Amino acid sequence: MKAERKEAMIKNWYKFSAGGASVIGLAIVLLIILLAVFAPVIAPYPEDAGAVVKFAESSQAPNEEHLMGTDTMGRDVFSRLLISLRGSLLMGVLVLAIAVPVGFVVGVLAGYYKDTWVETVLMRIVDIFLSVPALVLALAIAAILEPNLRNSMIAITIMWWPWYARLSFGVASSLRTENYIVYAELTGAKLSHIIFKEFLPNTFDQILTKMTLDMGYVICMGATLSFVGLGEQPPMPALGNMINDGVKFLPEMWWLAIFLAVTIIIIVLGFNLLGDGVGNIFNVEGK
């Protein structure tokens, strides 16, 4: 048994790492997680994450003491970047932790009750949420609520679950007539058993692949909201609000925006590459 499991692991790793790019993705993601977790320890000036003013050190270009320079308040950009990774990752995890189960249950229910009013009602609701660009409604919701990190997460979650509903609906409605589902019904299995013991294991591959890819996109949308001032509020650092601050000082103080922009690209890239690798394990075609 153990040997089999080991063999399966090796096989999965082989599929995952085919092409090599997904290993880079894994490395990037692990690095980002480590940096975020240990940010207060690694950051050279952890106190700079708040409302600190150090006029003596303000507006410095990148140098030995400040790897990515300092902002107009004299705060170390590198330290602020490291701290802001925590909010971004937290957002990715929390949004998906709520959006995925909700979307899954709605989608599977609609798939299980295919061709009944349950499907019609549930999938129309899903369609309504998908009928506006996610960003537009997320902006509107975030603006109506008090602007802060928590509310931007709520806004993104409201826009994100329908994608999982659609994915789960697609899988569940194609599995609906499979024998094991029909037998489970005939033997009197409860609905919760059918959803979580029959459908879930068979939808898991696709959901996990999409989740890995989506981590990057959720973080990206979070940064977008915070860029326009609807996320974490200054003086607390977030990737988006710091870029917004930095843009005002282009082109002279380019270091204020560029390093953060590159960081976002690397984060999304890392999760994309990782997601492709996860998809290869399960033979799931990513988005």
Add this chain to the structure above:
Amino acid sequence: MSLLKSILKRLASALVVLLGLTIIIFVLMRIVPGDPARLALGANVTEEVLEKYREANHLNESLPMQYVYWLTGALRGDFGMSAVTKRAVIQDITDFAPATIELVLWAGFPPILAALFLGVTSAQHKNKWQDYLCRFLGYIFVATPTFVFAVLFVLVFGYWLPVMPTIGGRLSPSFVIPDITGLYVLDALLGGQPQAAWDAFLHLLFPALALALGKTMQEARITRSSMLQNADKDYITMVTSQGVPQSVVNRKFLLKPSVIPTVTIIGMDIATMFGNAFLVERIFNWPGLSSYGMTAILNKDTNAVCAVVLIIGLAFTLTSIAVDIVAMILDPRMRQKRTR
């Protein structure tokens, strides 16, 4: 199922969806904390004036009745007044919409050709440098948020290699062009002013590129993978084994079926651009509907927000229907599937 019946069915479900959207928007508008009359008129008015406003705008009725009044108004194009511009929202929208439409048209359609070209090139040179370059750039561009592209473009093309008009807007003030379609490049050409058209194009180029780049590379990626999938199919092997030259196989037998998946996502992509335009227009000072919407959102101008979200939802839905229809024409199998 016949083509016409599929299209009608698609339209009917879109109608239901749009109605649902109006409910969501209305609920959003009403959960804004604060008295709507107070929000619209400001703090320095008497209770009588407020009462009059409530009476005139049916704010004393029950919520469902308010919804009915709002919806019938919206259907007639009456979205109320904007708290920011102090004009009728519908007038703002008709003023600002052409700029966004022009931007999305340029960002949405010409790059499709680039996407197809890159995808096909990549597939034909599988695992050669052309392919690796396309895929590498694809990964980077897909991972770049639109607003980051916009910021980088302002820095690179606005300051370091100053080819972009930095003030923003749609046209340099020295040009005056006739107002025919509201699409400046076209209007300038129709008015016989090629210089003005070129100027308008330069203003448009970088915002459009910022909107398009990520999507284009994704479309290229999808074209590539469907080309490669189809290349392994039996009918291609058969045609090739009959001695048909490779270039003819590619052009006549491989391209059309491989383009279908790309066409279906183009709709979603173009529709998403209306959303991403919110940031691009803001960063490039593009005077469009999306930057109007963004200002409205940031100022809690509820009437304007609702109207913009609804209009964009409408544009989004119509675009995806149009694309579904094209896909149904290209691929008869699509007529049976539930496409959304």
